[in-house]
Amino acid sequence: MTSVADRVIRIGTRGSKLAVAQTGTIAKKLEEAGQRVEIITVSTPGDRSSAPIAEIGVGVFTSALREALLDKQVDVAVHSYKDLPTAPEPGIALAAVPLREDPRDALIARDRLTLGELPSGSVIGTGSPRRMAQLRALGLGFEVVPIRGNIDTRIGKVTSGELDAVVLARAGLARVGRVGEITETIDPLQMLPAPAQGALAVETRVDDVDTEHLLHSIVDDEATRAAVAAERAMLAALEAGCSAPVGALADVVEDLDAEGAVVERLSLRGVAATGVEGDSIQILRASAIAEKHEADKLGRSLAAELLDLGAGALSR
Numbered sequence: 125m126t127s128v129a130d131r132v133i134r135i136g137t138r139g140s141k142l143a144v145a146q147t148g149t150i151a152k153k154l155e156e157a158g159q160r161v162e163i164i165t166v167s168t169p170g171d172r173s174s175a176p177i178a179e180i181g182v183g184v185f186t187s188a189l190r191e192a193l194l195d196k197q198v199d200v201a202v203h204s205y206k207d208l209p210t211a212p213e214p215g216i217a218l219a220a221v222p223l224r225e226d227p228r229d230a231l232i233a234r235d236r237l238t239l240g241e242l243p244s245g246s247v248i249g250t251g252s253p254r255r256m257a258q259l260r261a262l263g264l265g266f267e268v269v270p271i272r273g274n275i276d277t278r279i280g281k282v283t284s285g286e287l288d289a290v291v292l293a294r295a296g297l298a299r300v301g302r303v304g305e306i307t308e309t310i311d312p313l314q315m316l317p318a319p320a321q322g323a324l325a326v327e328t329r330v331d332d333v334d335t336e337h338l339l340h341s342i343v344d345d346e347a348t349r350a351a352v353a354a355e356r357a358m359l360a361a362l363e364a365g366c367s368a369p370v371g372a373l374a375d376v377v378e379d380l381d382a383e384g385a386v387v388e389r390l391s392l393r394g395v396a397a398t399g400v401e402g403d404s405i406q407i408l409r410a411s412a413i414a415e416k417h418e419a420d421k422l423g424r425s426l427a428a429e430l431l432d433l434g435a436g437a438l439s440r
């Protein structure tokens with residue numbers, strides 16, 4: 125391997141419990157491969173503000189970490205991939221996309237209830253327009269209210285009785301050891317996750333090829349990278365950001381080629397909601413399948429299909 129083994133690789137992370145846990149998994153893999161690492165916490169404006177994400181803007185959690193990377197305060201930045209803007213960042217390389225956790229959303233409800241068991245009028249908290257739209261589109265009479273805050277704060281609102289339920293990413297709950305409190309892992313047929321949910325993005329500087337290659341060889345997962353590329357290509361082509369009412373989920377699936385032989389292909393499902401601000405919510409869904417190396421094209425063509433169906437009126 126490269127001679128980077130002689131130095132300590134500085135890994136930057138946000139300070140939240142979730143971010144520290146995520147970064148810890150990457151640090152552990154590097155250490156197991158004999159690499160010395162140091163974890164450096166970078167505070168971001170997103171951590172300091174409690175305003176709705178829609179107001180403080182895309183990239184609020186990730187730009188400070190990227191700045192620390194470009195300033196050479198750290199050598200590696202670990203992000204929740206779904207929080208990254210779709211536009212590429214000059215000077216920064218996507219060194220690795222590790223094997224992702226279960227990408228689905230999870231319900232934590234009072235009395236261990238599921239979505240189907242929660243009565244009409246139940247109050248469910250989520251700050252995500254995507255989750256809000258898909259919850260309302262179930263037509264079960266839920267009142268969906270905006271919330272923010274870290275995982276502990278959100279779950280606390282159910283424990284205290286302030287809310288009947290909250291919806292969170294299962295992956296985040298897994299990373300902080302709270303999957304036991306999940307009362308239903310939501311079927312993607314009912315709620316598609318955010319593009320790249322559950323995945324991490326491991327970034328390095330473009331001029332630090334040794335570190336990039338090291339991270340790639342130790343933590344990259346090709347199937348996750350392809351799936352996430354398709355999901356994010358769809359999001360980018362819809363010109364929507366991380367707080368848009370857009371969901372996407374890609375999987376590598378077994379399919380048959382023209383001769384009937386089993387081949388691996390990439391399957392992508394997408395959802396976009398319009399009218400989220402008013403009360404005439406409309407949900408548009410589509411799906412498609414393509415060759416594994418055509419992730420970008422698959423994402424773009426599914427976005428085109430959603431736009432044809434009416435996603436042009438996407439509320440931003």
Ligand SMILES: NCc1[nH]cc(CCC(=O)O)c1CC(=O)O
Pocket residue numbers: 204205206207291292293295296297320321322323324
């Ligand atoms: N937007 C905040 C955020 N960014 C990443 C995760 C969870 C972990 C992940 O999806 O990778 C969360 C919390 C949540 O959506 O419940």
